[in-house]
Amino acid sequence: MDNFSHRYGPWAVVAGASNGIGLGFARQFAARGVNVVLASRNEAALRTEAEAIESEHGVATRVCVTDLTAADGPATIIDATADLDVGAVVYNAGAVHGAGLFHEGPLDEALFLVDLNCRGPVVLAHHFARRFVARGRGGIVLMSSMAALAGSAYVATYSASKAFDINLAEGLAIELRPRGVDAMAVVAGATRTPALLASGATVDESVYSLMEPDDVARGALDALGTTSLWVAGPGNQLAYDAMRTLPRSDVSLFMSQGSASLYDLPLL
Numbered sequence: 001m002d003n004f005s006h007r008y009g010p011w012a013v014v015a016g017a018s019n020g021i022g023l024g025f026a027r028q029f030a031a032r033g034v035n036v037v038l039a040s041r042n043e044a045a046l047r048t049e050a051e052a053i054e055s056e057h058g059v060a061t062r063v064c065v066t067d068l069t070a071a072d073g074p075a076t077i078i079d080a081t082a083d084l085d086v087g088a089v090v091y092n093a094g095a096v097h098g099a100g101l102f103h104e105g106p107l108d109e110a111l112f113l114v115d116l117n118c119r120g121p122v123v124l125a126h127h128f129a130r131r132f133v134a135r136g137r138g139g140i141v142l143m144s145s146m147a148a149l150a151g152s153a154y155v156a157t158y159s160a161s162k163a164f165d166i167n168l169a170e171g172l173a174i175e176l177r178p179r180g181v182d183a184m185a186v187v188a189g190a191t192r193t194p195a196l197l198a199s200g201a202t203v204d205e206s207v208y209s210l211m212e213p214d215d216v217a218r219g220a221l222d223a224l225g226t227t228s229l230w231v232a233g234p235g236n237q238l239a240y241d242a243m244r245t246l247p248r249s250d251v252s253l254f255m256s257q258g259s260a261s262l263y264d265l266p267l268l
């Protein structure tokens with residue numbers, strides 16, 4: 001058994017694994033010899049992808065059908081993996097694309113994002129952190145976004161919830177490192193996923209090249225154990241570094257104008 005599968009196997013759990021970056025994570029774990037639990041809502045898609053992963057990589061898979069925003073959604077994953085020796089969990093689901101003024105949108109939509117991006121990661125990270133500490137090794141990956149770098153108009157709740165994921169992962173990284181467990185936030189930029197393509201966002205690819213989901217997942221798993229925060233892709237890393245040198249209010253305005261142009265909304 002190589003170091004990766006010893007540390008993060010023999011099973012990995014990916015929450016939000018039926019397409020996009022989450023499916024990329026499932027494939028990347030399998031390519032590294034780790035069996036995968038694929039969890040999300042769409043059972044047919046999960047089964048199709050799980051079969052493809054088994055035949056391509058010769059690992060075992062398990063499908064877990066759950067809505068992570070339901071009260072018992074994250075617990076469904078906990079129950080479905082109780083008999084497995086899990087070494088890694090990736091909380092991927094989270095990009096409910098769409099934009100608008102916070103006070104004009106339904107409260108339920110904002111709370112949905114809090115459930116998906118805050119409550120779900122807390123429940124699963126808490127459960128698996130305990131299990132990983134008990135076995136003395138493991139990895140926790142929480143997906144975040146460049147949208148988390150400062151508050152952004154039009155996606156205020158999304159941006160805030162993704163900042164929560166960064167801070168949660170960073171705090172856990174400090175607590176868990178001496179116990180043999182790695183925690184890491186992934187800061188992704190615009191990535192060619194079905195969710196992004198269906199969102200109505202318009203990305204000018206002559207200015208900003210979309211990343212591919214498998215590249216984000218591969219880079220993240222390569223970085224796991226080396227850092228508590230990994231920025232996907234050199235272009236995003238440059239932008240991330242540059243924005244951290246600017247006054248936060250400027251970054252917030254810049255992010256807001258970016259959201260406006262992405263979703264064809266009035267500049268602020």
Ligand SMILES: NC(=O)c1ccc[n+]([C@@H]2O[C@H](COP(=O)([O-])OP(=O)(O)OC[C@H]3O[C@@H](n4cnc5c(N)ncnc54)[C@H](OP(=O)(O)O)[C@@H]3O)[C@@H](O)[C@H]2O)c1
Pocket residue numbers: 015016017018019020021022023039040041042043045066067068069091092093094095096116143144145146187188189190191192193194195196
């Ligand atoms: N794509 C981007 O440009 C981008 C940029 C920055 C950050 N990110 C981050 O990367 C992650 C993945 O993004 P993505 O674009 O691939 O889209 P996504 O919609 O967050 O992820 C898609 C996956 O999540 C599952 N999912 C969505 N809602 C769910 C729910 N309520 N319960 C269970 N599973 C659910 C979907 O499967 P089912 O439909 O089968 O449930 C699918 O497998 C997110 O955390 C996002 O914030 C993405």
